[in-house]
Amino acid sequence: MPGQLKPAVSNQDHIQGAEEATIEIVEYGDYQCPHCGAAYPVIQKIQKKFLTQIKFVFRNFPLAESHRFALPAAVAAEAAGLQGKYWEMHDLIFENQKSLSHEGLFAMAKSAGLNIEQFKNDIQRPDLEEKVDADFESGIRSGVNGTPTFFVNGTRFDGGAEDLYDMLLESAED
Template sequence: MTEQTAARVPLEQLVPEDAHVLGDPAAPVTIVEFGDLECPYCAAAAPVLRDVVASSAGRVRLVFRHFPLFEIHPYALTAALAVEAADAHGRFWEMHEALFAHQDRLDDAGLAERARELGIDGAAVVGDAAQQFAAVVQRDYADALALGVQGTPTLFVDGVRYRGRVTREGLEAAVAALPAR
């Protein structure tokens, strides 16, 4: 099955109301990433995804959802909670970028340090303070499982599962292949 003939998942199923959106929230094309903040492949994909959004002239937006692979990445879950806690301070995308830049320090001390660098109390993103954001991470994880997500990064371009390496050229081709709306 090619990307053009693949089953399309309705955006309402992929994008919750409280979604983390990079780019124009009203952009006509939505890329949804199910990612893990400790995953090296997600870290490599992050600048590519940002570039696709930035160079799209408002046509593409990115939605990030959590799929922490906690069985192989011991800090993935606490990193997901920390970035959600940073969102409560309006700093989701800054923390997202900082954690990818410092994947070697995703323990509580590293998470707190990243938060302080962003002007957030370090204690607000770790331990009990971060646990209040568990429901968001659990929802994203459950939604990913229901969609058959098994690894990260897993992308959907306007509801169509993206296959292959995450490259600017590949994503731009997937966007260009979408039917006009």
């Protein structure tokens, strides 16, 4: 049986889409992972196509051993969230994945319209790294062992973003 999402989506998560959406997609992702970078436009395509039917959640799963800037990028997105700009930063990081660096993250923060002084302080807050760690731990408990890993309505989806898009299209036609 495929893995189950643990814990369920809550107000601790970053959620995009309609509260009453019938399809909940959770992605465990790493901001520096090339496969996650490739999945990003597909997720956007899914969101555009299915609009109010989709609720999308992104949980941090930084593979820090292989991706030097995965954890700093996750913390930067969480810091942006404190200024109400989580999704803007999330998008900018994936759209500028090739320029991930400390300087690059500050440039993205500026581009997202963040208060840079506050951002500089916030990225050093231990609770933000704890939030990233909690996401990572929930991924481990849910059976995640690589990125991106998707869960649809709480059940692990075995396939990539394009497979997910195809499956949703087929379901919509039934």
